[in-house]
Amino acid sequence: MKTKCDVTHVNFEKVKEAKKNLTDQLAVEETANMFKVLGNDTRLKIVDLLIKGEMCVCDIAVVLDMTQSSISHQLSKMRTQSVVISRREKSTIYYSLKDEHVKEIYLKALSHCINC
Secondary structure (H helix, E strand, O other), rough: OOOOOOOOOOOOOHHHHHHHHOOOHHHHHHHHHHHHHOHHHHHHHHHHHOOOOEHHHHHHHHHHOOHHHHHHHHHHHHHHHEEEEEEEEEEEEEEEEEHEEEEEEEHHHHHHHHHH
C-alpha cells in the first residue's frame, strides 16, 4: 500500500480551514507529555491499580513486586503530569487517579489493544 501521494494538488480551502482549526500548540504539547508518562508499563500498571481505588506506595510496591522508592519515583512523574493526586493521612500518603479522564483514556486504549 502506498502512503505517499504522487499527485501534487493542494486544496487551498481545506488547508485554510485546517490551519484555522489547529489545536493550540501548548495543549498539544501537554497532551504529548501525558502520553509520554502513560507510555511506560509500570506507570500503566499503577493506573490499572488505582482505577479500583486509592492505594499507598507500600501497597502498590507489594502488588507490583517493586521497591517503594521505585514506585515513589513513578508516582512523582505521574503527579507532575496530573495523572494522579495524593492525600496524606497521618504518616501515610494515598494516591488516586486525578479524574475520570485518566481512567477513560487507559480503558479505551486497553480495549483497543485487546480487541484489535
